[in-house]
Amino acid sequence: MNIQQPSYPPELVTILDWIRYSISAFYQAGIFFGHGTDNEWDEASSLVFQAINLPLDMPTVRQEALYNTHVTEAEKQLMADWLQQRVELQKPLPYITHQAWFAGMPFYVDERVLIPRSPIAELILQGFTPYLNHEPKRILDLCTGGGCIAIALANQFPDSMVDAADIDADALDVASMNIHEYQLEEQVIPLLSDLFLGLKGERYDLIVSNPPYVDAHDMADLPAEFHHEPEHALAAGEDGLDLVEIMLQQAPDYMSDGAWLFVEVGNSEVHIASRFAGLQLTWCELSQGGSGIFAIQKETLVTYWRDKN
Incomplete structure (x- = not known):
């Protein structure tokens, strides 16, 4: 135009x-x-x-x-x-x-990545209280986009190593720019990976993900502003949970004992019960607005898939 x-x-x-x-x-x-x-x-x-x-x-x-x-x-x-x-x-x-704020920190953004707005920021700034009982040493930000969550995690847990994984090389270029800006090249590592596919052999104490989760109905109703964002970073099937199901199935293989997984699913929370009947998720309480983030430990996931299969 x-x-x-x-x-x-x-x-x-x-x-x-x-x-x-x-x-x-x-x-x-x-x-x-x-x-x-x-x-x-x-x-x-x-x-x-x-x-x-x-x-x-x-x-x-x-x-x-x-x-x-x-x-x-x-x-x-x-x-x-x-x-x-x-x-x-x-x-x-x-x-x-070309600037957006997340967890009280400014980041470079352009149309290769989503604009950060996740309520996961509140959980990071609270150190994931009351879920974590010790500071995680190995952390994964899955579907990192521009790297905002990964960098905020590194800032909150300065003794940790953070992997920032994404399937999109263009998004990882933006993440690398932000990592460089905060001089975190030794702590935050951008990795090209289709979910867990490129992370074989890795084990994490904490996995955080804000994946694509918008369902087909909401995609059709998005305001014009959202059409400037990369569609593949928003849409995730009819109920918005296609990628989340893969993550839940594969995550235990990449989690240390007692590790936690936090995933944002937004409005697609309404489809969780029918898609994953019987799965005991903890829905995070947020005081600063937002919803649709669940937490689950490795052992709960292992038990669920064992009983289901």
């Missing part, structure tokens, strides 16, 4: 002018939020502050002190360009700015 060179009213001179103008544009266009923000004000503030190179984690009182300061002509042009892409192309803001 071709878009014309953006223009903007000359009356827009301050930071607050541009935030207000962006909010109005978002309302008029009816855009969808869900890639880092959930409302017009936060989205507009994020766009404007990134365009003028101010940190998003600046304390609110300092942000407010800057609202009536003037912006430069170059900054105006950049804000107008980003706003046009956000509204006319309905492109998620992190793909425009």
Whole structure:
């Protein structure tokens, strides 16, 4: 889709002018939020502050002190360009700015990877309390994408070794960029692997995965913003659990004794009971929003598949 060179009213001179103008544009266009923000004000503030190179984690009182300061002509042009892409192309803001936040950390993103938004971040920052009784030494982030979960895990467990596995070489290129940015090349290892296929002989104390899990019904109803993301990183069959079933079958062979597996399945949680009747999963309680993450230990999985077969 071709878009014309953006223009903007000359009356827009301050930071607050541009935030207000962006909010109005978002309302008029009816855009969808869900890639880092959930409302017009936060989205507009994020766009404007990134365009003028101010940190998003600046304390609110300092942000407010800057609202009536003037912006430069170059900054105006950049804000107008980003706003046009956000509204006319309905492109998620992190793909425009190439920055997304996860677990309190900024990451590079582009359209080779999903934009991180998983509630797994809360579990990481809590050290997976109360599930883990000791710090894991070997960790696997399965379906790592841009490497955000793997890097957040390494940050939380600094004495661990983390494998970041994905089937998509392009996604692993982005993961490698983020690993380099955080100087974690000795701790976080990107690995090309179709689920566990490339991990023969490995054993992990903790496996975390945010795999493709969107079912066919939800894929058909996704807002336009989600169509900028790689489809293969979202869709996973009629009930969204095709990859999850393979993971649950194969995971015990890659888990140390007492190891935990955490998997996000989102809205496809509703299909779990029919797909895996009798499987005793623990659904994680989240205080910061989100749902659809289950936890299960190796021994429970071994017993389930033994009895089922």
